[in-house]
Amino acid sequence: MPVNSRTALRICPLCEATCGLTLTIGGSAVTAVRGDREDVFSQGFICPKGAAFGGLDADPDRLRAPLVRRDGELREATWSEAFDEIAVRFTAVTREHGPQSAGVVLGNPNVHTMAGGLYPPLLLAALRTRNVFSASTLDQMPKHVSSGLLFGDANAIPVPDLDRTDHLLLIGANPYESNGSLCTAPDFPGRLKALRRRGGTLTVIDPRRTRTARAADRHLAVRPGSDALLLASLAQVLLAEKLADPGPLTDLVDGLDLLGDALAAFTPEAVAPACGVDAGTLRTVARELAAAPTAAVYGRIGSCTVPHGTLASWLVDVLNILTGNLDRPGGALFPLAATARAPRTPGPGKGFALGRWRSRVSGHPEAKGELPVAALAEEIDTPGEGRLRALVVIAANPVLSAPDGDRLDRALADHLDFMVSVDPYLNETSRHADVVLPPPPPSRSAHFDFALATLAVRNQVRYSPAALPLDEGAMDECEIHARLVLAVSGAHGAPWETVDEQAVAAALDRAGAPRELAARLGGTTGPERRLDLALRLGPYDLTLDDVLAAPHGIDLGPLRPRLPEVLKTRSGRVELLPGPIAADLPRLRAALGRDHAPLVLVGRRHLRSNNSWMHNVPALKGGSNVCTLQVHPDDAARLGLVHGEPARVQAAGGRVEAPVEITDSVRDGVVSLPHGWGHGRPGTRLSVAAADPGVNVNQLLDGTLLDPLSGTAVLNGIPVEVTPAH
Numbered sequence: 256m257p258v259n260s261r262t263a264l265r266i267c268p269l270c271e272a273t274c275g276l277t278l279t280i281g282g283s284a285v286t287a288v289r290g291d292r293e294d295v296f297s298q299g300f301i302c303p304k305g306a307a308f309g310g311l312d313a314d315p316d317r318l319r320a321p322l323v324r325r326d327g328e329l330r331e332a333t334w335s336e337a338f339d340e341i342a343v344r345f346t347a348v349t350r351e352h353g354p355q356s357a358g359v360v361l362g363n364p365n366v367h368t369m370a371g372g373l374y375p376p377l378l379l380a381a382l383r384t385r386n387v388f389s390a391s392t393l394d395q396m397p398k399h400v401s402s403g404l405l406f407g408d409a410n411a412i413p414v415p416d417l418d419r420t421d422h423l424l425l426i427g428a429n430p431y432e433s434n435g436s437l438c439t440a441p442d443f444p445g446r447l448k449a450l451r452r453r454g455g456t457l458t459v460i461d462p463r464r465t466r467t468a469r470a471a472d473r474h475l476a477v478r479p480g481s482d483a484l485l486l487a488s489l490a491q492v493l494l495a496e497k498l499a500d501p502g503p504l505t506d507l508v509d510g511l512d513l514l515g516d517a518l519a520a521f522t523p524e525a526v527a528p529a530c531g532v533d534a535g536t537l538r539t540v541a542r543e544l545a546a547a548p549t550a551a552v553y554g555r556i557g558s559c560t561v562p563h564g565t566l567a568s569w570l571v572d573v574l575n576i577l578t579g580n581l582d583r584p585g586g587a588l589f590p591l592a593a594t595a596r597a598p599r600t601p602g603p604g605k606g607f608a609l610g611r612w613r614s615r616v617s618g619h620p621e622a623k624g625e626l627p628v629a630a631l632a633e634e635i636d637t638p639g640e641g642r643l644r645a646l647v648v649i650a651a652n653p654v655l656s657a658p659d660g661d662r663l664d665r666a667l668a669d670h671l672d673f674m675v676s677v678d679p680y681l682n683e684t685s686r687h688a689d690v691v692l693p694p695p696p697p698s699r700s701a702h703f704d705f706a707l708a709t710l711a712v713r714n715q716v717r718y719s720p721a722a723l724p725l726d727e728g729a730m731d732e733c734e735i736h737a738r739l740v741l742a743v744s745g746a747h748g749a750p751w752e753t754v755d756e757q758a759v760a761a762a763l764d765r766a767g768a769p770r771e772l773a774a775r776l777g778g779t780t781g782p783e784r785r786l787d788l789a790l791r792l793g794p795y796d797l798t799l800d801d802v803l804a805a806p807h808g809i810d811l812g813p814l815r816p817r818l819p820e821v822l823k824t825r826s827g828r829v830e831l832l833p834g835p836i837a838a839d840l841p842r843l844r845a846a847l848g849r850d851h852a853p854l855v856l857v858g859r860r861h862l863r864s865n866n867s868w869m870h871n872v873p874a875l876k877g878g879s880n881v882c883t884l885q886v887h888p889d890d891a892a893r894l895g896l897v898h899g900e901p902a903r904v905q906a907a908g909g910r911v912e913a914p915v916e917i918t919d920s921v922r923d924g925v926v927s928l929p930h931g932w933g934h935g936r937p938g939t940r941l942s943v944a945a946a947d948p949g950v951n952v953n954q955l956l957d958g959t960l961l962d963p964l965s966g967t968a969v970l971n972g973i974p975v976e977v978t979p980a981h
Contacts, residue, residue, distance in 0.1 A: 263722035264291055264806050266702050268367040269304040269311070270865050272297070272434040273704050273711075274441045275807065276305055278722055285309035285698050285722070295808035296715045297441030302434060303863050307874040308697070316871055316940050317679045318693035320728065329681070329691065334730055337690050338738050342747035344673045344689065348645040349382070349743075356644040357743075358386035360631065362651025363394075363866055370694070372705030373782055374736035375649065377758060381744035385612050385621070386643055388628040390866075393656055394556055395437055396965040397564035399623050403607030404833040405572055407823030409623045410709065413572065413587035414438045415551035416814055417446040417712050420585045422547035424458045424540070426482055426571070427557025427971075431466035433860040436555050439704075439711040444470070446712075456547070458540060460485065461557060462857055463885070463927060464920040475540070476922040479857045480972025481530035482554070483563035483843055485537065486570035487521035488530075492541035493577045494518065499545075502579035507819055510831035514573070517832055520844050529847055531922070544578050549585025551575065557857070560971050563843050565964035569836055576831065581818075588814035589821050592708035593716035593797055594789035596766070604823030609835055609964065615641045619966050627966035629658045629958035635666040644672040647743070649736075654683040655867045655933055658956035658968050659908050664936070677735060680871065681940040683933075692739065694732035698722045703786055716797065717808035718786070733782040755781025759788055766792050835964055842963075851924075852974035854890065856906065858930040858952060867931040870944040882949030883916035884977070885927040891917045894977055901980035904928070906973055908957035911950040912980050926977060928952040930970070 260281045267274045275294025279287035288308045290301035321337035322329040332340075349357050359379060365371030379387060391399065403409035415423060417440055428436070430443035440446060447457055447470060459471040460482070468474040477485055493499040494515045501508055523534035544550050552574045558567040572581060580586030591598075610620030616633040619626055626634075631653060634643045646667075654660045654667070660683070667674065667687035676685035677692045685691050694700070702719040725731060730738075737754040741747050759773050762785070772791070776784040777799045787799035795811060802809060824830050863875045870876060884902050886894075896902050898917040903910055904926070913928060921927050933951025934944035953970070960969040 260286065265308070265698065265719045265722055266704065266717055267305040267308065268697050268702060269308065269869065270302070270434045271436050271439050271707055271710070272302070272441045272443065273439055273707050274300050274302070274305055275717065276301065276308060278308070278698065280722060283723060285312050291807060293807040294717070295810040296711070296713060296717065300442035300445065304865065304869065304875065307872050310872045310874050311869065312696040312698045314871055316942055317696060318681060318691060319726070321693065322681070322691040324689045329688070337692060338742045338747060340690050341675055341739065341742040345645050345675065345743050346745055348672050352644055354383040355386060355641050357382050357384045358388065358631075358634065358643045358646050359384065360628065360646065360648040360651045360653060361387075361389040362649065362868075363390045364650035364868055366706045368732060369701055369703045369705075369782060370732040370736045371650065372703070373733065373785060374740060377740050377754060378647065378736070378743070381740050386634065387625045388631050389625055390628070390651065390656065391623070392625060392627045392629065392965065392967045393560070393970065394967070395559060396622055396625070396967045397559040397568040397962055398437055400565045400609065400965045401568040401572065403623065404836060405569065405829055405831070406821060407604045407606050407825070408821065409607055411589055411821050411823070412437055412710060413575065413581060413589050414710055414712055414814075415553045415587050416585050417443070417450065419813070420450065420455060420549050420551045422456045422458070422544060422550035423447070423450060424460070424544065424550070424552045425467065426460040426486065426552070426554040426567070427559065428553060428555035429461065429465040429467045429860050431470065432862045437710055438553060439707045456543065462922050462925045463859065473540070475532050475536065478529065478531035478851060479855050479925060480561045481846070482558040482561055483567040483570060484521065484526045484846060485530045485532060486567055486574060487518050487843065488523045488526040488537045489541040489544065490514070490570060490573050490577060491518045491521045492523060492538050493545055493574070496542075498542065499577040500579050501576050502583070504576060504579070504581060504818065504829065508576060508829045508831050509826055513832050517837060517840055520847065525847055529849070529851065544574065549583065550578055550580050551585070551587045553587070557971055560967060560969060562960065562962060562969050562972070563846070564962040564967050566836065566839060566843055573831065576829065582816045584813070584816070589817045590709055590711050590814055591714055591794055591817060592711070593795050593811065594705060594786070594793050595709065597792065597794050598817070598820040601819040601822065601827065603825055603827040606823065606825040615639070619961070622965050625966070627961055627968065628653055629961060629968040631657065632659060632663040632666045632958070636662070636670045646671055646674045647739070648674065648684060648688070649677045652682050652684045652867045654936070655931060655951055656953065658953050658958035660933070660951055660954055661909065675739070677739065681938075682867070683936045683939060686938040692735050694735055695725055695729045699725050699729070700732050701782065713813055714811035715808050716795075716802055716811060718799070718802045733780070737781070752781050755785055758785055762788055762792070768792065839964055854924055854926060854975055854977060856904070856952070856955065856973045856975045857925060857927050857971045859885070859927045861929055864929070864931065870932070870934060871941045873943055876943050876947055881929055882913055882932045884913040885916045885918050885921045886977070887921050887923045887925065888917055888919055889923050890926070891915065895979055896977070897979070903978050903980045904955060905976045906955035907959070909954045911952065911954055913950050926975065
């Protein structure tokens with residue numbers, strides 16, 4: 256280690272794997288990064304994103320001071336000026352037009368920060384708006400909805416017990432490159448290799464022969480969009496051949512007797528033409544799942560962002576239930592995070608409801624308190640009572656990540672009265688803001704994974720204090736969020752610490768704990784006091800001091816069965832065939848006889864990327880290398896496409912051009928472009944990303960095609976036309 260250097264531990268905030276990092280600090284900068292070999296969860300694993308932590312941390316394009324729009328231009332301002340502007344102009348809009356004139360957009364990075372875990376709920380409560388949009392309706396909302404309907408809790412998501420299962424079936428997932436999602440697992444690839452070394456079986460269902468698929472025992476190149484049909488056929492085989500056996504869950508499951516009739520139409524023979532996998536293979540996969548000593552089915556973004564995403568997510572857990580593998584070691588289990596509420600007494604709960612309100616323009620039903628982000632533009636630019644006029648955007652870039660970015664771009668520019676962005680960059684979305692509030696680099700922020708620990712494949716708890724002090728003039732991310740809550744709620748000027756004090760009091764009241772406990776809380780800041788309280792009220796009898804005394808984390812053991820305590824359904828049981836699911840099955844049956852498009856588009860993940868928010872780091876750049884249109888050789892010959900030459904891709908929302916990459920890693924009838932690129936718009940301060948922008952695949956979508964139960968945009972299986980660009 257160089258002279259005058261030191262090391263600091265930090266949990267990586269750059270993907271869902273949450274690996275422990277050892278940072279080398281030289282002066283006031285991160286000079287090197289390696290995996291923390293003593294981390295109780297990741298044990299030294301690191302990926303290219305984690306290795307690039309220092310580059311992201313020191314990016315010269317990061318904003319270092321607030322920006323406030325003056326005379327049409329964003330100019331540096333003081334923090335006081337920025338919050339004064341919000342307090343005057345944002346509240347003026349909501350006073351004149353009511354709380355529903357305001358909206359909030361939450362991006363993916365919120366789940367990777369301590370502030371993002373603590374303050375958005377307080378912001379929403381202060382605003383009293385139903386106009387909430389997030390990255391979930393571009394990704395994971397189908398899983399929340401299916402879990403809510405099955406278990407009564409939209410956040411009760413079972414994860415595969417990767418380290419103990421004998422048979423893992425992945426559908427729409429590519430963890431060799433994504434590092435996993437809704438399944439927090441450092442070194443996911445290494446865990447898959449260990450599965451096969453111990454004699455287990457890995458089956459991958461994906462229209463592309465991904466790195467994950469190449470490592471599998473069996474790869475089924477499914478036709479995009481037919482995921483629910485394929486899964487339904489597996490369940491139909493289990494039921495028709497009397498292979499279904501929920502085991503100990505049998506007496507806890509309602510609707511098992513109705514499932515056979517509900518899925519009777521989805522025989523392998525009926526499904527095979529639609530999904531492109533032969534009936535014999537489907538029967539074999541179903542029988543192998545039933546015969547495995549333990550097994551787990553796991554589906555992710557490829558099976559969520561399709562027309563039947565909620566049905567596919569539901570069927571993943573139906574298969575785990577029918578094979579007796581839900582809530583079973585080696586199957587799929589419910590993690591128990593250190594800050595989870597203490598386990599409740601089993602019995603009837605409040606249940607889960609969909610469509611409690613609807614969007615103003617298209618009438619989309621809410622799901623989990625959110626409206627589809629694909630509807631954001633129309634809610635802003637469509638005239639009428641209740642139009643969105645003021646927007647808070649926190650760590651989100653929907654101009655690139657949501658369908659029809661051009662329309663949203665225009666709506667943000669021309670139809671909003673006021674917009675606030677909390678973002679370290681002036682990106683394609685934040686460039687439209689009237690005030691931009693930049694959080695400090697991650698090395699200067701404390702870190703705790705509130706959300707991702709609830710999805711971890713092993714129970715554990717870890718906390719990272721800030722590795723470096725704040726730069727002069729910078730503001731802590733938690734303070735930014737707290738002051739924003741005060742500014743939009745009419746309490747501007749109150750000490751920001753009051754936000755955390757009120758949150759502590761409310762948490763004590765909800766838990767039925769004495770207010771006197773607040774005086775015993777540890778920590779040096781309001782956020783740390785709130786973390787200490789969550790740990791004390793949690794299921795492991797921990798305190799913040801306990802966690803601080805274990806800088807590499809505390810291992811809380813393997814996942815354990817948790818039913819029926821997890822259930823919050825009105826019946827207190829697993830509701831296997833809930834009403835909204837049963838009502839949507841005829842739409843899936845109609846897909847059996849539908850002609851499939853000759854050419855459809857799918858996205859793809861890349862190891863050095865995570866949506867749009869890391870592309871300004873030189874080590875993670877590469878738009879021109881990454882944003883190729885992958886085409887099967889037979890399709891390329893039929894369409895007259897040449898490797899390396901540009902092709903024009905046309906769909907309902909627009910068209911883009913991208914260089915052709917001819918490869919047999921995609922099945923015939925499928926082309927692929929990655930998600931999150933297209934950094935060519937003016938007015939940003941992303942010098943690296945703008946120099947190599949790639950193309951925005953979401954500009955091919957017009958935002959009208961959604962999974963009706965979850966409001967999730969259909970991003971995969973989109974019909975396209977492809978022609979040579981010359």
